[in-house]
Each structure stands twice: as structure tokens, then as C-alpha cells.
Amino acid sequence: MSKVITARSEDYSQWYNDIVKRANLADHSAVRGCMVIKPYGFAIWENMRDQLDKMFKETGHVNASFPLFIPKSFLSKEAEHVEGFAKECAVVTHHRLMNAPDGSGVIVDPSAKLEEELIVRPTSETIIWNTYRDWIKSYRDLPLLINQWANVVRWEMRTRLFLRTAEFHWQEGHTAHSTSEEAVEETLKILDIYEKFAEEYMAMPVIKGVKSVNERFAGAVDTYTIEALMQDSKALQAGTSHFLGQNFAKAFDVKFLSENNKEEYVWATSWGVSTRLVGGLIMTHSDDQGLVVPPKLAALQAVIVPIPKPDAIINEAADKVIAALKDKGISVKYDTDAKKRPGFKFAEYEMHGVPVRIGIGKRDLEKNQVEIARRDTGEKTSVDLDGAAAYIEKLLVEIQDNLFNKAKKFRDDRISRADDFDTFKEILNGKGGFVSAHWDGTTETELKIKELTKATLRCIPLNNEKEAGKCILTGEPSKERVLFAKAY
């Protein structure tokens, strides 16, 4: 049992904070609600970013960069959009500071007031669509498939490291299409990429679905989502992909001439995932010993600990293993710090979630072996020195699979059906997780359910079976089940 991490069973929130801090992922900063992402945490985000970036580029997207600031008037051009974001905007009003007349320090120079206030982007649809107006004239300019990696600011009332910070890093894709069908296809293509990334790389099972009107992105026609389930049985919206219809094209007057010389408004999508994924990664796999990172995203996949400390014989064996691992593209670190004892290092690397630990000591070397410990199960095995790298290569795949299967079983065990409101409440207050239930399709009922149970409508799953039933709250007829859960 870890000496420095609160057990999940004792206080889940504290456990989460302990992991983030003790595994050196991030710290609270001097700025309210904003975090400092530390090198080890950022390395995991970089791995996520690189993989996603590759997947976006493979599907024809290119990167660009748009301004951090958005003129206030832009934000208000799409009515629903501004309503959704108005309450959480950071606003720049001045452009100069001056020394205070009384010598008390520096103040904002009142004469340097901006003509028009600038909003620090909470999302970039408006500034981007304002730009697209100049870029899109003809059907030949379409589709326009652009992504940007950026930081955005949403002045949230309450923040949590990675899960909800006032400033966060993300990618936001903004595409323009000549037909509605093509835009919808793009929206779903991205959702599939998100699903693939979550499941194959993060080893985090997700449910693809569409949001209710109430949960829809401000300014979207449809919002698609991937929903994951954390170890405390609360749901996490892990990524969203929006079909924006012609809303932004109309707001920013973005038209093109079609093949038959007709002027039409452009069809749009936008989609994003953020550093929140790091939070999801933590809460999907980690345990009371610390962080657990799936091999495909680990900042460091293997570590060699000399037992008790480095010497010529151990170094020689370590060098062999390192060379063989590097040959296979596996990242490895040889911890040669002679001041720290092996036990300390074991605990430290477990805390940091390094998937595989290789122990090399005299006892093993006498048999020409090394000891290999896997982070996910804690299991240790002795293997021949010469076969170590090949063993580890297979083991990393096995760990990746095991983490996904374990998380999937956990998630699947927590999808329950409820056919009446008492059962519904009982499940939410008991084992939690997703509850599949009939709903009459109205926002009013959705809000009432939220008020009574704190559960929100997470999504209407995409491959839902149609099934006639009655709304668990109102008894009105319903065509299909939807998923509810308490969520982050």
C-alpha cells in the first residue's frame, strides 16, 4: 500500500489529486483554475497529441493556427453560440499598463481602453468562420479540412486538474463542406477516430452516441460524443464531434458557388478532445499504488533497476537489454542512481505508471536471467537475459490488451437497464454507471430527471436497437432507450 496516496475507497477525489501530484503530472498554478502541466504529464499529452495528429493527417486534415483573441462582436453573431459561452469568457479590455501615481505599483492605463473588447477564445468557430468567408468562394475550395492545436479559456466556476481547468489544451477541427451529407459523414468519421484512439491507445472503452438537444454544443445541429466510465462509476464525456449545419456559414455569410453556378451556404463540422483525456486516462486505469499508463501512451515504457546498485557486471547486462529494446522501438531508462535503494525505486516507478520494470541483480545474473515486473498486475517473472527484449515486446501488447479488457469489463458490468423510476434511482445510488432507460424525448423530462437524481442524459447510443417502451418518469411513449449517468 502506498504511503502517500489516499486509497480510492477512502476518498476518490483525494486519490485522484494525489495521483496527479505524486506522479508529477501537474500542479496547481498561481492562477486560479489554471494548472502547470509538468514534464512527465506533458509527455503523456504529447504522445496523445502525436497519435491523434497522425490520425487526422491520415484522413486528409491539415493544421493551422488562428488567433487567441476573438472580437466581442464575432461571438455574438451566432445566437445560440454566444448564449452557451457568454457566462465563462475572459475579456481583454485594455492594452497598456502604467505606474500608479501613488507609487503603489502598476495599474491598467485607463487611456489604453480597447475600441472593442477581445475575448480570449473559449472555442474558435467564430474567428475561423469569419476567416473561411474569405477562403471559400467555389465548390472547388471544398472540403476544407483544418485542425488546430491550441489552448483555450473557459472561466469555469469550479475546476479540477485535467478534468476541468480554466485554461486547457486541445485540438479543434473545423471543416467546411458543400453538402449536408458530406459534413455529417465527416462528423461521424471523426467520432470513429476518437473511438479508435480512446480504445486502442488509451485502452479506455467508450460509447458512441448523439447528445440530446439540452446537451448539444451551442450552435450545433447535432452533437456526437464518446462517453467513458471512470472507476467511481461516473461518466466522462471524452470527446465531441459536432455537425453544425449551416449555422455558422449563415452567421458569417460564408457562401460558395456550386457546380451548377448556384450560390449556397457552406456546411460545417467542429470537433475536439482536450487535456481532459489525461484525467480520463488516470481514472480509467490507475490504482492505489499510483498511476497506470497503457504502454502505447507511456512516456517511458520500461525501466531498468540495478539491484542493489550499478556495477560493471550489471551495467553490461543492462546495456544488452537496452540495445535490444531500442532495436524494437521500446523506450527504456536505466536508473543508475546509486543513492536510492531498489525498494524506493520500485515504489517510485509504480507511482509513475511505467508499464514494465526490469530488475537486474547478481541473484538473477547467476542464472543469466533478469526479473520482469508488470505494472498492471504487479506480477513478476524471471526470463533469460537474451530473450528479455522479445518477452517485453510481447508483454507490452499484453498489458495494453489487459488494461482495455479490464476497463471494458468494469464498464460493461455497469450498464444497467431500468424500466421504472425506483429501479433507476436505486441503480444510480447503488453501483452507479450507465443506466439504459426509456425517455419521452423532452428536455423538460431530462431536466426533471437531473434534478431528482443528478444523473444527466449522456447520449443516445448510435447503434441503438429500436424498442417501444414508456418513459421512466412520465410514462409517455418512447421509441428507444437512452443512457443516463452521473457525470464529470
Add this chain to the structure above:
RNA sequence: CGGGGCGUAGCGCAGUCCGGUUAGCGUACCUGCUUUGGGAGCAGGGGGUCGCAGGUUCGAAUCCUGCCGCCCCGACCA
């Protein structure tokens, strides 16, 4: 914005009620020796505007006034 809590060494805290030597403990850090197969032991050492600004007092971490910041719970949200 409502409720609760907290600001004292890198981190975690005691001391504050009831003012009084040089502000203390654990841990981390540095040096040395002994250790080393699951978070080592001993000895020595360095590190502090006690959140900020006023005030009361011979004397303030401690009392008074004002301010600032952060965390947790709720409403809001990726």
C-alpha cells in the same frame, strides 16, 4: 455565486484560544560513514518577508481592521 476549510521552510503540519528567549516537528535537500533483492540507519548541516497592508503594544505568527489567494462540496461546463 452559496456552504465549508486553509494560508508558518520544497511538501505535510504544530504553535494562534491565553502576545514574551534565537519560530518548532516530520519529510525532502546537502556532507560523511555504515548499508543496499520492496520506500535504510546514525551523525552533522543548509533552508523562513509566519499570505499582504495597516493598527494596538515595550514587544505580534499569536490581538484588531481591511484586503488577497488557494482548496473542497454544490449550481455551470470539454
